[in-house]
Amino acid sequence: MTATTGVRYPFASSLPAPGGMLEVAPGVHWVRMPLPFALDHINLWVIEDGDGWTIVDTGYGVEATQELWTRLLAGPMGDRPVKRIVVTHYHPDHVGCAAWLAGRTGAPVWMTTSEFLSAHAARDDAAGFDRATGIDFFGRNGLDTSTIPEKVRLGNAYRRGVPELPRTYRRMMHGDELVIGGHAWEVITVFGHAPEHAALHCQSLGLLISGDQVLPRITSNVGVWGNQPDANPLALFLDSLARFEPCDEGIRVLPSHDRVFEGLHPRLAQLRAHHAERLIALLAACDRPVSAFEILPVLFKRALDEHQMGFAMGEAIAHLHYLLAEGRVTREESGGVRRFVRA
Numbered sequence: 001m002t003a004t005t006g007v008r009y010p011f012a013s014s015l016p017a018p019g020g021m022l023e024v025a026p027g028v029h030w031v032r033m034p035l036p037f038a039l040d041h042i043n044l045w046v047i048e049d050g051d052g053w054t055i056v057d058t059g060y061g062v063e064a065t066q067e068l069w070t071r072l073l074a075g076p077m078g079d080r081p082v083k084r085i086v087v088t089h090y091h092p093d094h095v096g097c098a099a100w101l102a103g104r105t106g107a108p109v110w111m112t113t114s115e116f117l118s119a120h121a122a123r124d125d126a127a128g129f130d131r132a133t134g135i136d137f138f139g140r141n142g143l144d145t146s147t148i149p150e151k152v153r154l155g156n157a158y159r160r161g162v163p164e165l166p167r168t169y170r171r172m173m174h175g176d177e178l179v180i181g182g183h184a185w186e187v188i189t190v191f192g193h194a195p196e197h198a199a200l201h202c203q204s205l206g207l208l209i210s211g212d213q214v215l216p217r218i219t220s221n222v223g224v225w226g227n228q229p230d231a232n233p234l235a236l237f238l239d240s241l242a243r244f245e246p247c248d249e250g251i252r253v254l255p256s257h258d259r260v261f262e263g264l265h266p267r268l269a270q271l272r273a274h275h276a277e278r279l280i281a282l283l284a285a286c287d288r289p290v291s292a293f294e295i296l297p298v299l300f301k302r303a304l305d306e307h308q309m310g311f312a313m314g315e316a317i318a319h320l321h322y323l324l325a326e327g328r329v330t331r332e333e334s335g336g337v338r339r340f341v342r343a
């Protein structure tokens with residue numbers, strides 16, 4: 001959490017009703033779907049597109065979401081055709097209903113290639129997305145892996161929210177322009193939270209669909225995972241935030257969680273300050289060789305449940321790898337565990 005001075009909420013007292021939508025700019029509608037987590041909702045966007053609609057993100061792939069979509073399609077969306085389904089990134093709350101919606105509406109799914117392939121890999125336990133690779137990696141970073149419960153060790157949590165995936169897609173790349181309802185929306189790809197996360201910027205409407213990259217109050221998870229054990233995603237995350245800097249000061253941001261907000265540039269500054277503070281705190285704690293696991297209490301004051309532990313480990317390693325790349329810590333490995341110490 002960080003301070004949010006300079007961030008304003010133009011819809012502070014209203015939220016879209018379940019199965020309903022709220023217009024946040026001409027022809028651009030906010031939809032909110034439930035999530036079965038501590039973070040209990042996701043925002044999706046439905047954009048008027050000629051005689052039909054473009055949908056941006058699809059919700060967690062469970063019946064409750066599908067029922068709300070059914071109400072929405074027949075109700076506020078007036079059974080008009082869905083022309084395109086855009087998915088910002090591969091996480092289950094974004095892509096979970098994409099195949100179901102595509103099957104129901106006949107609309108093509110638009111994604112970046114890294115996100116499309118990561119979704120399939122995560123669902124199929126391929127390309128190092130399997131638990132064994134992830135658990136080995138956390139063990140190498142100091143976690144006592146015998147504490148990981150069997151259901152985590154054996155289950156595929158991704159599949160719970162993604163019962164099926166589209167087998168084909170339309171590729172989006174950085175700089176592409178999608179024309180939706182007569183307005184140009186520029187694809188801006190950003191990194192660190194997901195491999196090739198797509199954000200959408202519409203200058204003429206003054207809107208930025210920021211996905212999970214920029215949220216108004218919480219910070220996005222930035223983690224290192226088992227299939228890229230030496231990655232530096234925090235550098236990618238912070239560097240790619242610069243791609244939002246050219247947006248106009250008055251831009252309205254449509255984030256995947258929490259509320260629509262204004263004050264993008266102050267928020268970008270807060271995110272940078274937040275990570276800089278955490279890096280300083282971690283560096284101070286590296287006065288003796290420490291593993292990512294040993295350093296978790298510096299970053300996370302609260303007790304972590306098994307779901308949060310994985311994200312916390314990934315995040316701690318991401319900050320340590322950032323310091324490593326900057327030459328501010330060195331890394332040693334003994335007894336199969338990596339430890340970091342101030343350079």
Ligand SMILES: [Zn+2]
Nearest residue numbers: 089091193212
């Ligand atoms: Zn995400």
